[in-house]
Amino acid sequence: MLESDMEAGRNFENPSRLGLLFLSNSFIAHPFSRVCAARPRALASCSKYRRLEKRKSRLAAYLPSVESLNLQDFFPHGPLRARSACSFGHCPALGSKFRTALPVPLPVGTAGRRSGFHVYTYLRISMRVLLVRLPVILLTLVLAWPASAPAQPPSAPGPPSIRREVRVGVPGVPAALDPAAALEGTIPLIARQVFDTLVAYRDGTTDVEPALATRWSVSRDGLTWSFTLRDGVRFHDGTPLTAAEVAVSFTRQFRPEGAGTAVVWPALFRGTPGVVRDVRAADTRTVQILLVQPYAPLVTVLAHPGLGVVKIVTGSDGTARLIGTGAYRVVDVSSGRLALEAVPGYWGSPPKSERLVFLEVDDDDQAEAELDARTLDVWFPPGPPRRTEGALSLPGLRVGYLAFETEKVPFSRRKVRQAxxxxLDPVVIGVALERAAVPLQSFLPPGMWARREGSPVLGGSRRAVKTLLAEGGWSEGLRPTLLVPSEASPVNLAKVAEAIRAALAAQGIHLALRLEPPDAARAILQRGDHDLALLEAPVTGGDPHLFLFPLSTSEAAVKGPRALNFSFYRNPQLDGLLIRASQLTFRSERQRLYQRAQVLLAQELPWLPIYVRLNWALTREGVRGLRLQPTGFHHFDTVTIEAPQGSGR
Incomplete structure (x- = not known):
């Protein structure tokens, strides 16, 4: 090994351990040995030198002597250089611990040595001698080895075993899994594990990334979107994914025979078929979505699990069922229970859990008992769980807001709305929200792409409130009515309304509360017979258009059943921003327009963001890798369960 390295003319920048032992004799014969002996602390490399000297003493009986190597750069950190090297007119730069100069002749005059005898030649001879003696060395070491090695210490306990099944508690388990049947809740949560979408939401946000489609483009007129499918994707029955299958999967949701049960399509595409004219396969790997008008939210809403690609197959019992291309497939469905099994050869990262079992869990008592008994691993309650240990939360996409009827005095005056x-003190509101939600200080919730991080919307000084009321012409005798729907919700709307009334009363603004059943409250809102109202609205599909447009534009401010803008605020400038943002295909330009729209909303305040609901999960000890998502469509492919050692569960 050493001889071949020498003949190749290599500098020993990284010599082998065996090579260092062979060269130890030459190192300790280095002329700098006198320096280290005289000044042991002068050079940092002396300690290295001493280690090599010890090696020589151990191997002296076996290794042949070698003439001293003139190693010029043995000390990388010091200015000292070998005098013999500089005498040849060559002083290489210091830097490497084992860097050597060009071959330098050994000193002449040594007994038995002839002039011009080089170290490389001598090393070749020495290596031949060593190869002859090597068997003797090895035999000596074997005979000198102790007869019995010391006993091994007892091994430390191994890591806990990993259970490959995750049991998930949810408010309700569907008898049949159809992703098109629900926008929120358990169905899209389970569908996300079984049916892949063309694009997918990124972790922690509503921005999207490639999934079944690796890339996409749009025509110049914004009416034709083309999606290129990923290679090698197969349905759970082993058949390959094609553009024709994607087209059939989408058209089943807006055809007359399927439109009656589809909930997702009309909500995301403004009706059935809404803004979509047709879906077709351009070739085996390209699917095209043809639009009636430009609709930029298309790419974002395609990540919703309700638009997962499905294939209809006939089971052994003759019934039709849906299969997908996701990481899991359905293997068992019974009352209150749905089991999924990991699919071998999944195109994405293989899931860490082999099985997911969704179980119906109704309340805290049942959830806590099953978590303690280790028959349940994760529970997703509709609101905050009673137990705090093992609880996880993340702001979701359901926003509570205060809508002013801007067609009525005094809320037609901007200064009054600003007052x-x-x-409103967000701390007071946060106390009333308890653990169900958190105060929201912007017009889009956290995790939403295009959200503007700016000045807080709520809160101000008493002097500012008094000044704004005076400029807005507020009268002391005014007593507007706050309408509150009395619907069941994790957020106690009546309690939040009372906190709002108390906060305003402290500033001299007095309100009357009016609680109405949901249907009656909606009729009042559609007629515009309210002064202000405490309401909730979801960010459907994760796109700002499906939240800001219905709450803020003139198109949705038409009284009657079609009313969605319950502030009945009309502003042509805001309309123009939101309409353009819904049509432009460049996401960076859309984001800029939505930022400007939020600035304008903060100035005009036709409605006030009050809170954003929290998504909750309760886990038992040993659950690892659970990542909550603002959409509520959480991932389970990274979840594992660490079972205690010796436990069979």
């Missing part, structure tokens, strides 16, 4: 915003 109420300044009078």
């Amino acid at each position: 109420l915003a300044a009078a």
Whole structure:
């Protein structure tokens, strides 16, 4: 090994351990040995030198002597250089611990040596001698080895075993899994594990990334979107994914025979078929979505699990069922229970859990008992769980807001609306929200792409409130009515409304509360017979258009059943921003427009963001890798369960 390295003319930048032992004799014969002996602390490399000297003493009986190597750069950190090297007119730069110069002749005059005898030649001879003696060395070491090695210490306990099944508690388990049947809740949560979408939501946000489609493009007129499918994707029955299958999967949701049960399509595409004219396969790997008008939210909403690609197959019992291309497939469905099994050869990262079992869990008592008994691993409650240990939460996409009827005095005056915003203390509101939600200080919730991080919307000084009320012409005798729907919700709307009334009363603004059943409250809102109302709205599909447009534009401010803008605020400038943002295909330009729209909303305040609901999960000890998502469509492919050692569960 050493001889071949020498003949190749290599500098020993990284010599082998065996090579270092062979060269130890030459190192300790280095002329700098006198320096280290005289000044042991002068050079940092002396300690290295001493280690090599010890090696020589151990191997002296076996290794042949070698003439001293003139190693010029043995000390990388010091200015000292070998005098013999500089005498040849060559002083290489210091830097490497084992860097050697060009071959330098050994000193002449040594007994038995002839002039011009080089170290490389001598090393070749020495290596031949060593190869002859090597068997003797090895035999000596074997005979000298102790007869019995010391006993091994007892091994430390191994890591806990990993259970490959995750049991998930949910409020309700569907008898049949159809992703098109629900926008929120358990169905899209389970569908996300079984049916892949063309694009997928990124972790922690509503921005999207490639999934079944690796890339996409749009025509110049914004009416034709083309998606290129990923190679090698197969359905759970082993058949390959094609563009024709994607087209059939989408058209089943807006055809007359399927439109009656489809909930997702009309909500995301403004009706059935809405803005979509047709879906077709351009070739085996390209699917095209043809639009009636430009609709930029298309790419974002395609990540919703309700638009997962399905294939209809006939089971052994003759019934039709849906299969997908996701990481899991359905293997068992019974009352209150649905089991999924990991699919071998999945195109994405293989899931860490082999099985997911969704179980119906109704309340805290049942969930806590099953978590303690280790028959349940994760529970997703509809609201905050009673137990705090093992609880996880993340802001979701359901926003509570205060809508002013801007067609009525005094809320037609911007200064009055600004005064109420300044009078609301988010700390007081946060206490009333308890653990179901958190105060929201912007017009889009955290995790939403295009959200503007700016000045807080709520809160201000008493002087600012008084000044704004005076400029807005507020009268002391005014007593507007706050309409509150009395619907069941994790957020106690009546309690939040009472906190709002108390906060405003402290600033001299007095309100009357009016609680109405949901249907009656909606009729009042559609007629515009309210002064202000405490309401909730979801960010459907994760796109700002499906939240800001219905709450803020003139198109949705038409009284009657089609009313969605319950502030009945109309502003042509805001309309123009939101309409353009819904049509432009460049996401960076859309984001810029939505940022400007949020600035305008903060100035005009037709409605006030009050809170954003939290998504909750309760886990038992040993659950690892659970990542909550603002959409509520959580991932389970990274979840594992660490079972205690010796446990069979």
